[in-house]
Amino acid sequence: MNSFLESIINRDPAAKSKLSVVLTYPGVKAVFFHQIAHFFSVAKFDLVARIISQFSRFLTGIEIHPKAKIGKNLFIDHGMGVVIGETSEIGDNVTIYHMVTLGGISPSIDSDSQRNLKRHPTLKDNVVIGSGAQVLGPVIVGENAKVGANAVVTKDVPENAVMVGIPAKNVGTTTKEFKPYGITPSSDE
Numbered sequence: 001m002n003s004f005l006e007s008i009i010n011r012d013p014a015a016k017s018k019l020s021v022v023l024t025y026p027g028v029k030a031v032f033f034h035q036i037a038h039f040f041s042v043a044k045f046d047l048v049a050r051i052i053s054q055f056s057r058f059l060t061g062i063e064i065h066p067k068a069k070i071g072k073n074l075f076i077d078h079g080m081g082v083v084i085g086e087t088s089e090i091g092d093n094v095t096i097y098h099m100v101t102l103g104g105i106s107p108s109i110d111s112d113s114q115r116n117l118k119r120h121p122t123l124k125d126n127v128v129i130g131s132g133a134q135v136l137g138p139v140i141v142g143e144n145a146k147v148g149a150n151a152v153v154t155k156d157v158p159e160n161a162v163m164v165g166i167p168a169k170n171v172g173t174t175t176k177e178f179k180p181y182g183i184t185p186s187s188d189e
Helices: 002-011 018-024 026-042 046-060
Strands: 101-103 134-136 161-164 169-173
Touching: 002 018, 002 026, 026 046
Parallel strands: 101 134
Antiparallel strands: 161 169
């Protein structure tokens, strides 16, 4: 827990102390409740898992499906409106801003044919997803990639890429250095 809180303080200049992060950051609470819901989901207590995730959504405004796989140090900054779908996979040290959707693209018909299929994105380590971005379908966002605010990603993203626009286009590469909202100094062109 200590390294998790430290990772948030390192990525958020507004974070003043570990206590303030624990008490006031909805993303921390959402990740905590997800760990509990995920435990029950893995144990095949799906209804209990969904009730916990919906309670967390009510408290935080962040919806994480209990079956989503989340690595260490996920930081959901601000968080309101974040949706993380059932088959999403999130690596370590990922940052997600508010109003982000990691969603599926399958139609809401013939659900039986879609069960147990990979329908949601995979975010590799050190990815940053800017506010309002939509990452849709079973795409892979490569390590250290940045997705700019309000971008719509429907295709795989190479590692170290900077993706912006609708549909998202690769506008360059980035380093491992953290760049909030997925932009680089040269992106003002």
